[in-house]
Amino acid sequence: MSAAKKYKPMDTTELHENTENIAACLKKAESAAALMMGRSAFAAQNMNSASTNGERLPNFSKLGSSHGEIRSASTTSNLLNRTGAIHNSKPGDVKKIVIKNFKDKPTLPDNYSEDTYVKLEEAVIAIQLSKPIKYSLEELYQAVVNMCSHKMDAQLYTKLKELTEQHVKRNIKLKELTGGSMDKLVLLEKINNWWLSFCQQMIMIRSIFLYMDRTYVLQNSFIHSIWDMGLDLFRIHFAQNSVVQKRTVDGLLALIEKERQGASVDRGLLKSLVRMLCDLQIYSSSFEEKFLDATNQLYKAESQRMMQDLEVPGYLQHVSMRLAEEHERLLHYLDSSTKHPLIYNVEKELLAEHLTAILQKGLDSLLEDNRWVELTLLYSLLSRVKNGTSELCGNFNGYIKKKGRTIVIDPEKDKSMVQDLLEFKDKMDYIVRNCFARNEKFTNSLREAFEFFINQRANKPAELIAKYVDMKLRSGNKGTTDEELEKTLDKIMVLFRFIHGKDVFEAFYKKDLAKRLLVGKSASVDSEKSMLSKLKQECGGGFTSKLEGMFKDMELSRDINTAFRGHALSNNRDVHNLDLCVSILTMGYWPTYAPTEVTMPPQLINPQQIFNKFYLEKHSGRKLQWQPTLGNCMLRAQFEGGSKELLVSLFQALVLLLFNDKTVLNYEEILAATMIEDGELRRTLQSLACGRARVITKTPKGREIEDGDQFDFNNEFTNKLFRIKINQIQMKETNEEQKATEERVFQDRQYQIDAAIVRIMKMRKTLSHNLLITELFNQLTFPVKPADLKKRIESLIDRDYMERDKDNQNQYNYVA
Incomplete structure (x- = not known):
């Protein structure tokens, strides 16, 4: 810029033609010279703009003006000469402009460093005391730049650190912070105001000393930045003053406890002070440990009190609320590093310590009362703590076994046993699916529990399941669609899988299937074959081969x-x-x-x-044996009210046909004429004289059939139906039939045990008693006691299939 002033009056006609090119070159030269001297645009702008009374501020980086002007003039003259050369050059030629630095380094005026120190110290103290600054920020910034440029940055950093430390010491020793009479909330607000003010002051100071922060500090890795230096000093003196630190932490804990008790507190204040502790890096050592201890003590006492006062559903709601509150505190003002230990301690005191009590006190009632929401909450809470789901699964398993055993063991509940089991299984499946998140551990536990209790009563559940299937597949099962029947059969198959004595099910199912097929009581052939395919898929073709033969x-x-x-x-x-x-x-x-x-x-x-x-x-060579037990007939009868068609069993038909010859017969006459077995005849007469369709009458009146009773043809019999079914007696199972089926199963099992023993001994030749028993348990598909196996072994020894070893009585040898 000085070069432009000096050569302004020159005769520009000496230049080659175009003075505008010269001005452009001068302008470029000035800019390049300014850049090479190390003057930033920011500093130049400050010098130009920060003038007083129209005069420029002194620029200490351009001292020795005479030398500078001569140098600039010479450079400018060279530029002018070279401009002409450029003008005379051919098109397309490119020439470079070379600008060189000053040979002599610029120096500061005398006493400049002392004056600058004073000026900067006044500015820092004014900022710390929240007073106006005499000087402009641009002027202070330029002063820092000049000091750093002339190797005085270390002394400047030391001086700034001393001023900051004095300020921190002065504030930390105030009586209002160390005195014990101040209210905790007021104290927290004062400390927070002091902290926020200190942060604002450090930001302002850093903006002034930014050049030092970006040059001197970055070049020396062992030196803290201005911001970190301020925090370090604050931390050192705050931590050293145990009174202020303790009162701050105690105040924070008291404020948090007040919030936990339901009061409204200033979360902004809590957040600011907790952030202060984090920034000072004393959050864990001074606050977090005490905070977690206070949390443990609070929830330990609260959980003991609440477990006594509340029922389990109410307690679970309280725990859920407390956890939500702690998560909210983490979100609003606590540090994220506290999340894991805080939630762990809350769950430990509220759940883990009372896990057994919660399950013993409330699980059974929740399951009994169908409290789906509470069960879902219980699962979600216990899944948070160690062994929570395992304990819940164990108690869930115990409840199923206890509840299921009451359904299976009680003989008075036999009529509704299977229906109760299906409903109970549906309920438990719903709980596992919707409340326990389909946890595989609970699914397996459910299966194990059902298999355990359903076999506590040997053979009976299998028998009743077979009879339940018979009831569902029998005609007259109104109100059930094919889809509903199929779903019911699928559910029954689930129970069937749990049964150990599947041979019992097979025996009773076969007997009932025979009645349905022979009497014509099957509801649907498709449903029958569907059930048969399910059994075949479950147990294999050997299990259903005889059943398939019946259909053939x-x-x-x-x-x-x-x-x-x-x-x-x-x-x-x-x-x-x-x-x-x-x-x-x-x-x-x-x-x-x-x-x-x-x-x-x-x-x-x-x-x-x-x-x-x-x-x-x-079919020559075959023999037919007539079996009248399951025969049925259609009889046409004439009554006063008109003719009716009666669907009756063969035994009922034999009795009714006798009344074509005589209208009155006694029991002995009917017995002699039909030769029906005594018990069967009594059941037949009871169905005709004491049932809903009383086509004959009994004298004397009564339910039981006694010797000497007389029976008359009921000519006054009426019914709104033309075709009347009276043969339901055939579908009813007698005690003799049930005992015969059970005896048949017992005999079949003995045959299977004998065959298994012979098969094992034939393969092994010699085997000890314990190993033989173990092999039998592995091969037999039905439950059996060791004593029963021992009886069958003795029977085979008696029949010379095997023998005891002469030297070792506990060992058996196969006899070929």
Whole structure:
């Protein structure tokens, strides 16, 4: 800029033609010279703008003006000459301008450093005391730049640190902070105001000394930045003054405890002071440990009191609320590093310490009362603590076993056992699925518990499940769609999997299936085959082979009956207009029925003989054994009110046909005429005289059939239906049938045990008693006691299938 002033009056005609090019070159030269001298644009702007009375501020980086002006003039002259050369150069030629630094370094005026120190010290003290600053910030900033540029930055940093430390010491020793009479809240507010003011002061001071912070501090890694230096001094003197630090921490703890008790507090104040402790790096040592101890003591006492005063649902709600509050505190003012220990301590005192008491006191009632929301909350809370879900799973397992055992063991609940089990299983599945988040551990525990208690009562659950399936698959099961029936069968199969004695289920299912097929009481062939496929999928083809054979027999019987009708028509056989339908059963597939001999009326004997001859002609070598137990008939009866069709069992038909000859018969006469077994006859007469459709009457009145009772044909019988079913008695199971089925299962099991023993001994040849028992337990599919196995071993020894070793009585040898 000085060069431009000196050469302003020159005759510019000496320049080659265009003076505008010269001015442009001068302007570039000035800018380049300013940059090479190390003057920042910021400093130049400050010098130009911070003038007083129209005069520029002194620029101490351009001392020795005479030399500078000569140098600049010479440089400018060279530039002017070279400009002409540029003008005369050919188009496309490029010339570079070279600008050189001063040969002599600029120096500061005398006493400049002392005056600057005083000026900067006054400014820092004014900032610390919140007073106006005499000098402009630009002037102070430039002073720091000049001091640092002339290697006085170390002394300047030391001086600034001394001023800051004096300020901190002066404030930390104020009586209002160290005195004990001040209210805790007022004290916290004063400390917070002091801290915020100190931070604002350090920001202002740093803006003035920014050049030193970015040069001297960065060049010396062992020196703190101005901001860190201020925090370090604050931390040192705040930590050394135990009174102020203790009162601050105690005040914070008291304020937090007040908030925990439900009072409203200034969270902004808490956040600011907690942030102060974090910035000073004394949060963990001075505050966090005491805060966690206070938290433990508070919740330990509170949990003991609440466990006594509240029921489990209310206590769980309280724990959930407390955890939410602590999360909110973490969000608003506590440091994130406190999250894990704080939540852990709260969960430990409120949940882990009372885990057993919570489960013993409230789990059963929550499960009994269907408290889905509370169960979900219980699971979510206990999953937070160590072993929480394991303890919950164990108690859940215990509840299922205890509740399930009450359903299975009590004989009075046999009628509703299976339905109760299905409902109980649905309920437990819902809890595991919706309340326990489908936790696999709970799913497995549920299965194990059901399998345990359902086998506590040997054989009976299997029998009742088979009878429940029979009830569902029987015709007349109204109000159930095919889809609902299929779902019910799927649920029954779940219970079936838990049963150990599946052979018991098979025996009773086979007996009931035979009745449904022979009496025509099956609701749907599709449903029957669906159940059969489920059993086959679950237990294999060997389990259902006989059941499948029963269906094949029914299909063959239909073909045989069709052929018999054609045979009777073609041969003009007299069957008395009787529609005879015979079921041909393969003995190995069907349940074993005891041979029964009854006196058949002539109108039934003739068709039976005709069919017998027809079948044996087609199948020579076979033997037919007639089984009247499950036969049924359609009779047409005439009453005063009109004719009716009666669907009855064969035994009922034999009794009713007697009343064609006599209107009054006593018990002994009926017994002699039909030859029906005494117990069966009493049941038959009871169904005809004491049931809903009383086509005969009994004298004397009463439910039981006694010897000498008289029976009359009820000519006054009325019913709104034309076709009346009276043969439901056939579907009812008698005690004799039940005992026979159980005995058959017992015999089958003995045969299976014998076969397993022989199979094992034949393979091993020699085996000790304990190893043989172990092998048998592994191979047998039904529950058995060691004493029963020992009896079968003794039986096989008696029958010479095996023998005891002569030298070792505890060892067996196979006898070939």
